[in-house]
Amino acid sequence: MKQSRQWITALAAVAISALVGGGCAMFVVGAAAGAGAGTVSYCGNELRVSRAVSLDRAWEAANAAMKEMTFPIIPLGTNKDGTGGFIQGRNAGDQKVRIRLIRQSDQVTEIRVRVGTFSTAENRNAAQLLYDTISKHLTP
Numbered sequence: 001m002k003q004s005r006q007w008i009t010a011l012a013a014v015a016i017s018a019l020v021g022g023g024c025a026m027f028v029v030g031a032a033a034g035a036g037a038g039t040v041s042y043c044g045n046e047l048r049v050s051r052a053v054s055l056d057r058a059w060e061a062a063n064a065a066m067k068e069m070t071f072p073i074i075p076l077g078t079n080k081d082g083t084g085g086f087i088q089g090r091n092a093g094d095q096k097v098r099i100r101l102i103r104q105s106d107q108v109t110e111i112r113v114r115v116g117t118f119s120t121a122e123n124r125n126a127a128q129l130l131y132d133t134i135s136k137h138l139t140p
Contacts, residue, residue: 040131045119047127050110053138055084055101058109061137062087062099068133071097084109091115095123097130 040049051058059080066073066089074096077088084102091097095116102110111134115126 042119042124042127045114045116045123045127047113047124047131048110049131050104050108051135051138052107053109054107055080055082055103055109057138058101058111058134059085061134062101062111064137065130065133066097066099068137069130091126097126099130099134 040047042048053061063078066087069091071089071091074088074090077086079086080101082103084100086101087099089097093116096114098112098114100112100114102112104110111131113127113131113134115130116123
């Protein structure tokens with residue numbers, strides 16, 4: 001019963017977002033998988049997902065993912081405070097790679113990933129790969 005309510009809530013959120021989303025594509029990711037799952041959206045060449053994780057844990061995972069993918073951090077390209085943070089680097093194609101973290105509560109952080117300037121399939125795939133790497137570092 002509880003799982004059915006989660007699905008209905010997730011589907012309602014997607015339907016409402018589709019109506020008011022302003023051209024942002026949204027995907028439900030693992031709605032039944034538990035608290036760590038969320039809705040992934042692509043808007044303005046940016047992957048966005050809220051995760052049930054603290055800002056500090058998301059920060060550590062984002063930095064680990066940048067290191068694992070060997071994206072050099074741009075000088076002065078990181079900043080973090082109590083409300084969020086960002087990390088900027090470059091990929092092998094010399095495109096900007098940006099991760100922005102936004103604290104929504106003590107245990108929920110929005111993760112935004114952007115690769116390059118324009119919304120292309122290649123940039124969306126690269127953003128998804130980086131998010132998947134971040135997510136791997138969030139898994140216990």
